[in-house]
Amino acid sequence: DAGITQSPRHKVTETGTPVTLRCHQTENHRYMYWYRQDPGHGLRLIHYSYGVKDTDKGEVSDGYSVSRSKTEDFLLTLESATSSQTSVYFCAMSRTDYNEQFFGPGTRLTVL
Amino acid sequence: EDQVTQSPEALRLQEGESSSLNCSYTVSGLRGLFWYRQDPGKGPEFLFTLYSAGEEKEKERLKATLTKKESFLHITAPKPEDSATYLCAGHSGGGADGLTFGKGTHLIIQP
Structure with a gap:
């Protein structure tokens, strides 16, 4: 979706290093989400936000933290990256918690 | 536990050959069923939302x-x-139980 971007698009890092992924939206949507997508699994929710400074855990939140200081930005942080966190990460947004979600282009993260 | 199962996992069709993809779900208090399309290396693209049994949408x-x-x-x-x-x-x-995704159907249309 043109109204939501992610950075970086690709990243290679080493085990034990901190990593922050950024999601930026220009639609003023209240809800934002972080998912990961792995072969053999559907998209799985990591964390979500229902407003500025309001966040909660999803299905696979261990090892991840998030922050949302502005409506348009939602950050995902891996405090100490592990090889099991090698994945494609997608950010999404929605107007309400029951409307369709619109996804960003994804970030491919490789942890060596 | 909410579950969404898609079948088949992969489907190869000839151009012009019509078919259907299936999505079976066990989601408590379903508030919406969503379809997305995903191309390689891209994020899912929203297609449809269905809210109640009997509903149909076309594109x-x-x-x-x-x-x-x-x-x-x-x-x-x-x-x-x-x-x-x-x-x-x-x-x-809403919330952490918001969206439960299936694993997808990989569709190939051959010319």
């Missing part, structure tokens, strides 16, 4: 339908550009 060669236990994505006279992975997701309400 070009695609039509989505919903019953109390499953949803179908019908593809009529597909073209090679319809090749993609199609994802289904159920929504049981």
Whole structure:
């Protein structure tokens, strides 16, 4: 979706290093989400936000933290990256918690 | 536990050969059933939302339908550009249990 971007698009890092992924939206949507997508699994929710400074855990939140200081930005942080966190990460947004979600282009993260 | 199961996992069709993709769900208090298209290396692209059994939505060669236990994505006279992975997701309400995704159907349309 043109109204939501992610950075970086690709990243290679080493085990034990901190990593922050950024999601930026220009639609003023209240809800934002972080998912990961792995072969053999559907998209799985990591964390979500229902407003500025309001966040909660999803299905696979261990090892991840998030922050949302502005409506348009939602950050995902891996405090100490592990090889099991090698994945494609997608950010999404929605107007309400029951409307369709619109996804960003994804970030491919490789942890060596 | 909420579950969404898609079948088949992969489907290869000839151009013009119509077919259907299945999404069966066990989502408590379903508040919406979503279909997405995903091309390689890209994020999922929203296609349809269905809210109640009997509802149907159409877009070009695609039509989505919903019953109390499953949803179908019908593809009529597909073209090679319809090749993609199609994802289904159920929504049981807000918050952490919001969207449960299936693993997708990888569709290939051969010219």
